[in-house]
Amino acid sequence: MGDLSKGRAWSQMPSQAFKDYRSTQKRAPTQAPVKLDGGWDRSISLSPVWPKTGEHDANLTANGRINGDPIGERIIVEGRILDDKGRPVPNALIEIWQANAAGRYVHREEIHPAPIDPNFLGAGRCISDADGYYRFITIKPGSYPWGNHRNAWRPAHIHFSIFGAGLAQRLVTQMYFPGDPTLPYDPIFNSTTDAAIRNRMVSRFSMEDTVPQWAHCYKFDIVVAGAYATPFEEGHSHG
């Protein structure tokens, strides 16, 4: 668990230079990351202090509202942050951002000619509770084209940034939707080549947690590595 020499769980991760995703060619490091045998310091297992999140921070149908409800299918996205032993990760910062129902991001460099929704920002955040649970209300994002190859479309997805207990529990990933017909054509999704590992990024529709007369529910548990033990606890002394 606290062994630095094990490194990141690379066997579960995409390779940095996944050639079908063209932007990796000039940006992926060419040298293997340096393995360490201890010697970091206690920050390796520290979580920064997160300010209290705002009242509507986890409700994306409310936090970008100007003069009405955002357009599209309202959904609930909820789940737990767990470590690789299945234990809940409390107090993790979970941030999401996404396109609107038409497949358009509000980012100023977005050029896809789909409408901006004046009542939808597409970003939110929350902190996992004592049992690792999180919950967002949002709008189901649309698919959108990109320039990786001819007729390239990103499957509908929600970006997730997780920061749990220290460096082992930093994760940036994307959540996909079950049955999306564009998943088999997307090099970013398929950069994880093992289907059973890759499909951890596909959320599950839950009828039990769908709220009658209100919103579908998608469940998405996120698993991060076990936190490194602090050098103090392990008694490392590399000085």
Place this chain on the structure above:
Amino acid sequence: MADKTLSNAMDINDRGGKHPFEYEDGQRVEASFGVTPSQTVGPFFAYGLTPGAYGYPLKDIHSSNLTGADRGKTTITLEGQVFDGDGASVHDALVEIIQADETGCYADSPRNDGFSGYGRCGTGSNGPAEHGGDTRFSFVTIKPGSTGNGAAPFLTMIVTMRGLLNHCITRVYFEEDDLSSDPVLAQVPENRLHTLVARNVGTGRYRFDIHMQGENETVFFDL
């Protein structure tokens, strides 16, 4: 207006040439339990992760200023650029830093002095280069003290961007410090040590560039 929109659409769809690959349809394979794979942060993180510096309406959780209000202590500026394999500066990278205060203490609980110990900056906060942006990250902070065990003062830096499927973790040291007994630097090949050292460019400013590839490729750690 309509014509411009149409040409943008064609530009998106006609870049990249023929579809060069096909993947198996693995959607019916049940997911196994284990760590969730990493994915790229993509080009459009700013309105969620670094909204304030880009002028988006969401309130920042943390910014590129770690010092808090009016500490009455000496601040430093840590700035640099991220370069790709062509030597071009990257304008859509997310840079995060984590660091101890000037006495080597980490901010692992709320503090009266406002020092956050954690900051974020996007390299496109003043626009892409073709629109006059300088593609720099820039943090206002305090110089950390040693956290003990012979460690030289350092900041942890996490870098991620479009085109990077897994974030990268490095350390920033300072050139005026004694680096000879640092327990992490001792594990880095000597010919790459210079990639971890910020240059003191005077008046409290430090320069630290990240090279994703090439002869000065920055050392990243397997964490």
